[in-house]
Amino acid sequence: MNTKTLMYIVKRVLLAIVTVWIVITVTFFVMHAVPGGPFVGEKAVSESVQKAMEAKYGLDKPLGIQYITYLRDIVTKFDFGPSLKQRGRNVNDIIFDGMKTSAKLGVIAAFIALIMGIIFGAVAALRRNKLIDRIIMIITTAFVSMPSFIMGSLLLIIFAINLKWFPANGASKNGLTLPVLTLSLYPMAYITRLTRSSMLEVLGQDYIRTAKAKGVSGMKIVFGHALKNSLIPVITYFGPMLAGIVTGSLVVEQIFAVPGIGRAFVNSITGRDYPLVMGTTIVLATLIVIMNLVGDIMYKVVDPRITLE
Amino acid sequence: MENKMFSAQVDLDDFMPASDKEKEYMVQMRPSTTFFKDGVKRLLKNKVATVCFFIIVIITLAAIIIPIVWPYSYDQMLGMTPGKPVDNSFNNLAPFKYGRSEMRRIANGETVIPHIFGTDAQGRDYFIRVVYGTRISLAVGFFASIIVLIIGMTVGSVAGYCGGAVDLVIMRIVDIIYSLPDMLMVILLSSVLKVVMEGALDGTVLAKIGSNIISLFIVFGVLYWVSMARLIRGQILSLREQEYVLAARAAGAPGKWIILKHLIPNCFSVIIISTALQIPSAIFTESYLSFLGLGVNAPMPSLGSLASDALNGITSYPYRLIIPAIVISLIVLSLNLFGDGLRDAFDPKLNA
Numbered sequence: 001m002n003t004k005t006l007m008y009i010v011k012r013v014l015l016a017i018v019t020v021w022i023v024i025t026v027t028f029f030v031m032h033a034v035p036g037g038p039f040v041g042e043k044a045v046s047e048s049v050q051k052a053m054e055a056k057y058g059l060d061k062p063l064g065i066q067y068i069t070y071l072r073d074i075v076t077k078f079d080f081g082p083s084l085k086q087r088g089r090n091v092n093d094i095i096f097d098g099m100k101t102s103a104k105l106g107v108i109a110a111f112i113a114l115i116m117g118i119i120f121g122a123v124a125a126l127r128r129n130k131l132i133d134r135i136i137m138i139i140t141t142a143f144v145s146m147p148s149f150i151m152g153s154l155l156l157i158i159f160a161i162n163l164k165w166f167p168a169n170g171a172s173k174n175g176l177t178l179p180v181l182t183l184s185l186y187p188m189a190y191i192t193r194l195t196r197s198s199m200l201e202v203l204g205q206d207y208i209r210t211a212k213a214k215g216v217s218g219m220k221i222v223f224g225h226a227l228k229n230s231l232i233p234v235i236t237y238f239g240p241m242l243a244g245i246v247t248g249s250l251v252v253e254q255i256f257a258v259p260g261i262g263r264a265f266v267n268s269i270t271g272r273d274y275p276l277v278m279g280t281t282i283v284l285a286t287l288i289v290i291m292n293l294v295g296d297i298m299y300k301v302v303d304p305r306i307t308l309e
Numbered sequence: 310m311e312n313k314m315f316s317a318q319v320d321l322d323d324f325m326p327a328s329d330k331e332k333e334y335m336v337q338m339r340p341s342t343t344f345f346k347d348g349v350k351r352l353l354k355n356k357v358a359t360v361c362f363f364i365i366v367i368i369t370l371a372a373i374i375i376p377i378v379w380p381y382s383y384d385q386m387l388g389m390t391p392g393k394p395v396d397n398s399f400n401n402l403a404p405f406k407y408g409r410s411e412m413r414r415i416a417n418g419e420t421v422i423p424h425i426f427g428t429d430a431q432g433r434d435y436f437i438r439v440v441y442g443t444r445i446s447l448a449v450g451f452f453a454s455i456i457v458l459i460i461g462m463t464v465g466s467v468a469g470y471c472g473g474a475v476d477l478v479i480m481r482i483v484d485i486i487y488s489l490p491d492m493l494m495v496i497l498l499s500s501v502l503k504v505v506m507e508g509a510l511d512g513t514v515l516a517k518i519g520s521n522i523i524s525l526f527i528v529f530g531v532l533y534w535v536s537m538a539r540l541i542r543g544q545i546l547s548l549r550e551q552e553y554v555l556a557a558r559a560a561g562a563p564g565k566w567i568i569l570k571h572l573i574p575n576c577f578s579v580i581i582i583s584t585a586l587q588i589p590s591a592i593f594t595e596s597y598l599s600f601l602g603l604g605v606n607a608p609m610p611s612l613g614s615l616a617s618d619a620l621n622g623i624t625s626y627p628y629r630l631i632i633p634a635i636v637i638s639l640i641v642l643s644l645n646l647f648g649d650g651l652r653d654a655f656d657p658k659l660n661a
Contacts, residue, residue: 019488026494030501145642147593149600149613150634153620157627247492251600255620266601269500281497288490 009297016293023285024074028067031274070278080279085271091279098261099283102253105176105260106245109183113241117188118234121195122227128200136192143189149251152182156255170258179256183248187241191234199230235302239295243288348578351654358650361643368640372444380422381434383441384608401626402428426632430622433608439632442610447640449522449611450592453529457591458584460530461537466568468538469545480542483535491532495594498528499603519606525595533587540583544576578655585651589644596637612637 054060058069073079080091124136143151155178160168166177202208203226211221246262253262261280268276327335342350352358381387387408398409404427411421426435468479502524548554549572557567573580592612598604599613607614612633619630 015484015488019485022485023489023494027497030497034501034504141642142638145645146634146638147596147600147613147641149597150616150637153616153623153630154634157623157630161624161627243490247490250492250496251597254601265496269496270602277497277500281493285490285493288493289488292488 005300008300012293012296016289019289020282020286023289024071024282025067027278027281027285028070029063031278032063032066034274074282080282081275083273083276085268085273085276091275094264094276095261095279095283098259098264098280101170101176101258102249102260102262105179105183105249105253105258106242108176109180109245110187110242112180112184113187113191114234116184117191118195118227118231120188120192122199122222122230124192124196125199125203125230126222133196137196140189140192143185144193146186148182148186148248149255151185152179152252152255155182168256170253170256170260175256176258179249179252179258182252182255183245186248187237187244190241191237194233194237195230198233199226202226202230205229232299232302236295236299238298239292242291242295246284246288246291348655352650355650355653358647358654361647361650364639364643365647368443368636368643369447372440372447375440376437376444379434379437379440381424381437383438383610384433386432387428387434400428400432401430401622402432404628408432426628427626429618429629435629435632438610438615439612439636442612442615442633443636443640445522445605445609445611446592446595446613446637449525449595449605450588450644453526453533453591453595454584454587456526456530457533457537457587458580460534462541462573462580464534465538465541466545466572469542470549470564470568470572472546476542479538483538486532486535487539489532492594492597494532495528495598496601496603498531499524499598502527503603519609521604521606525598525604529591529594533591537583537587540579541576544579545572548572548575582648582652582655586645586648589641589648592637592644593641612640 051060058066061069070081073081078092080095083089083091083094086094120136120140124133127133156168159165159178167173167175168178169175170179208221208225211225216224249258249260250262250266252258253260254266257263261284264276265280265284267273268280352362376383402408402424404425405423406427407415407421407424408428415421424434424436426439429435429438464479464483468476468483499521503521506520506524545568549567554567554571557571562570595604595611596613596616599611600617602614602617604614605611615633616630616637619626619633623630
């Protein structure tokens, strides 16, 4: 790694930190700009109770002070304060609980998408314009153009309601199968297409012809020469894929009632649980920013031909 | 004239003036084409893109015309007649079934337009809701793309043309907005704007469109212009070094004139292509938000909210989910493929 790459990484990390800070700031001020404050809509409370509540949650202080306190608590203690609607629970606990399920969901989905996508893509490229290539391309085109909530609902109808193979509730045993499938289908289709096109490009390169000419076996060409070099675009997609899985999980967890962080986020928005909205937004946004950062850096490190800005 | 071997004498017949017939033979028969005609020709050759274009046109026309001629409206509960008790026989009708009062009318010999997709839980004709939802989704996609286009084009061309500090500041802002997780910000902003807008819109023309759609447009205007701005800046950067820009500047043309008359028209193909590809992504976002309950205001339907509503009765009425799902996928797929076709046809640099 040369200094130029190092400079690039430092620059990207700084941009990521600025981005996270902006997310926190925007989230904070946007949530505090909501007219009426967080206690509107609850049972009518007397003036003194309202005052006491605001004092308890620190809402009586000036906005600037609240912002600094909030920022300080996150940075030093990773503390997002108490939840307003789920009494006695901290936002941290809720996020941590949800994260356990969501992380499992996301990691398995990403893993399946990567493995299956690369296999299908390579097969399609090697059997170009044959029947199997056509079938793979038609199916992946359909998957890529289908929003995740539609995919999830269709899988729910087919496998949980009609065939009854898997439970519809994500919290029950084997309940994560369908959510994982839903989340992995889009990135899998995308990776298949990426691998196919880059593999076709690589197979046309001179060094593949050289390898063929000197009598290297077909298998060795595919695994030793072609596949390795055609995976660079897939690595680029790694960050956006994980980010997409995070956003996709918002609806998928909703459809299958998976007790994850995505569902906590959506429910907190409909339930106007402001600290929870802020906490989940910040955590999810940070995750996405980190994933994009890792993806970008990996891309630059893996392929030295890429010119740095 | 006899031709001797090795003779340097030329045959004078070869130098006779051409006759009219010969001249006609040399005339270029093919009329000259413009860039646009050429692109359209290439586009028509692409069968997938042409078919997709017709699908889009048919869906759009259907979404515009059918609500005008159809006897039911999207928010009319068929079982509700003023002054009479609610007729429950209209709720949850299966496709091509009729409510009680309609059965009576049919028995009397009247013709009743069938409920092609049945009715929903509140006795509203589902077919017209799907058509209307398509109309809303298409309109949102179209206008959101126009907003993105206008903001992105303005900012991008100013950044590209001015360069220097202006460019640096604008591009840093673009970088930051670009790295924000868009979907989360969209959800956050639209959920808050929805609350803020509700009161503010009352009594204005905008109230009819609904606070949610307005907030959706604002969110698009705030977040999604960045990729368009980047694209146009890149184009302008390479175009502004061209000689004709130098000539225009030497002739004393102001910057605004150069951008509008020289630079933007030359980026047109890029602009059209990326706008065409922006529409499906806007439709996608709108349906996603509607699905989470942040889209259009009830009772107005959009394809996403129809799908979301259908989840409640999914065991008994799965077709209510499948129909809007097919329509969304069809629209998004055809727009994407058509956009790809446009790119192949109108981006000469990719033709190599």
